[in-house]
Amino acid sequence: MAVLELPFSNAWIASQTASKLPANSVLHLGIQNSLRFWNFYETPESVACFSNTGGFGIDGNMSSAIGAALTAPEKIIFWVLGDLxxxxxxxxxxxxNVSKNLRILLVNNGKGT
Ligand SMILES: Cc1ncc(C[n+]2csc(CCOP(=O)(O)OP(=O)(O)O)c2C)c(N)n1
Ligand SMILES: [Mg+2]
Incomplete structure (x- = not known):
């Protein structure tokens, strides 16, 4: 069955937000829904996109975000990740030492999918 209209979800947030990220910002994606759905939508060409899939773990994502933001103080770092x-x-x-250039987009669907 085709989904004609996306419900409020990580997929919907990606569909509304990906193209609106500011130029020269950096996007980091958590695993599972975040990486899966944001991959469907285009970001502006100057936005660098990453996903730390080493081990495909959920246990080091925030630490990676904080480190990435510290290494690039002149850039805005967007970090999209699930609640778990x-x-x-x-x-x-x-x-x-959490720096002010970090933006966390926590998508709380109340579960680990
Ligand atoms: C340390 C660790 N424990 C368990 C897993 C298995 N795992 C992969 S994704 C996931 C759930 C992710 O949930 P969440 O971060 O909320 O993302 P979403 O619900 O958007 O998919 C789990 C438990 C893992 N990858 N790493
Ligand atoms: Mg979740």
Whole structure:
């Protein structure tokens, strides 16, 4: 059955947001829904896109985000990740060196899919 209109979901957020990311920003995607659905939509050409799939884990995503933001203070870093990936690495946000150029887009679907 075809889905004619996307429900509010990671897929819908990607469809509405990917093309609107600011020029020269950086997009990092968490695994599962984030990587899967954002892959369907085009970002502006100057936006660099990454996904840390080493081990395909959910346990180091926030730490990677914080590190990526620290290494590129002149860029805005968008980090899209699911609730489980976020909560698995939540304590990393207690680091006093979290920089102001990091934008976290936490997509809470209430489960790990
Ligand atoms: C350390 C670790 N434990 C378990 C898994 C198995 N796993 C892969 S994706 C996933 C759920 C991801 O859920 P979430 O981050 O909320 O993303 P979404 O629901 O959007 O897919 C799990 C448990 C894993 N990859 N790494
Ligand atoms: Mg989830």
């Amino acid at each position: 990936a976020f909560f698995y690495d939540l304590n990393s946000l207690g680091n006093k």
